[in-house]
Structure formats: C-alpha cells, structure tokens
Amino acid sequence: MSWDEKLIKQAKKIVKLYPQKRSALGPLLHLAQSxxxxxxxxxVSVISELVGITEVQVKSVSTFYSMYKQEPTGKYLLSVCKSISCEINNSNSIIDVVKDFTGLNNNETDEEGLFTFEAVECIGACGGAPAIQVNYETVEGLSTENTLNLCEWLKNETPDLVVADELQNKFGGTKSFDWAIADNSGTTGSVPGFQTLNTTKDKK
Ligand code: FES
Structure with a gap:
C-alpha cells in the first residue's frame, strides 16, 4: 500500500464505522481526493484492498459521480450552477464571465494550475440563484460584476483557505436563507469540507 501510515489508520477507522466494509467506499474516495x-x-488500488472489492468496482463508482475527479484540478475549482433556478436568474452570463476570465471551457484546467472551470447541476442554493462554488464553498446571489471581482480576487490573493462566509460577504448577494451563525471554516483544496473527515480548516 502506498498511502502513508497515518492515512491508512484514518481509512481503517472509517471502514470500521460500517457493518460492511464496501459501504465505506464513498468516504474513502473522498479521503483519496483530499x-x-x-x-x-x-x-483505487489501495481502496480496493481496504474494502475487499475489485479495482474495477472502485473505479466504476469513482467515475460515476462527477465530484470525484479523475485528474488533478486547479487550485480553485469554479463550479457554476447551470440548473433551472440559476438559469432563469442569468447563470449563462455568470458562466460567460468565468469562461472569459479564465479562458477555459467546461471541465478544463489552465496551464498554471490555478483554475478549473465546470458548469454543474443544482448545488442546492436555488433560493439564492445564481450561485457558484469555489472548492465547494458556496456563494449565492451573484452578479456578473461580482463574479469578475471574485475571479480577480482569487487570482490576486490566492488564498490557501477558501471560506464560504467570507466569499459571500465579499461577492455574494441574496442568500437562500440565513443560517444565523457565522462559520469561519472552509476548504483548502478541491474537495468538499467535512469536519468529520478533517477536510475543513478554520480561518484564524
Ligand atoms: S438551480 Fe442553481 S443552485 Fe439550484
């Protein structure tokens, strides 16, 4: 196995949470992506060994879900929602701004490894449409102007930690609803942040 000892230990802990080893496949793929x-x-090979299924079975699941990436993304994965609520609230223009700024088409990564762009199905922020996720941190109520500002800010500031609340305050507009509590945790890469899987970090 080529995962280091610490990661294997973490993986085995996850496997133990499930009555059947193979049920841990999703969280282990998440761990692999992080x-x-x-x-x-x-x-794929390590996970296959850990949960006792074939590499083909692991690969089948990892290629079925679009959030499991099959190749490295840029430092910032820009996922613009293209589904119905966002579409009727001008997401096509948001997509155009991101494409123009990055010079990327769907599912492309720039040569510097800074941005990956993707147009995605509903990201669960319909009430605040149009919406985008940066490394799965959601920003709602976008305007074309603020989308451009967001892209420029990422390029100039290159933050290692991306925090939804911070992005929302700087670049967002109307939100689906107010969570009423501030959340200063975010993600450090193109993998969703889950506190239980240690893929979030707090902004100091
Ligand atoms: S349709 Fe865009 S977030 Fe749901």
Missing part, C-alpha cells in the same frame, strides 16, 4: 486532489490509480 490526499491528491483527484482519484489516482494508486488510490
């Missing part, structure tokens, strides 16, 4: 930013062949 390690490399995508699901490498090496991770």
């Amino acid at each position: 390690k490399d930013g995508y699901i490498s062949d090496d991770s």
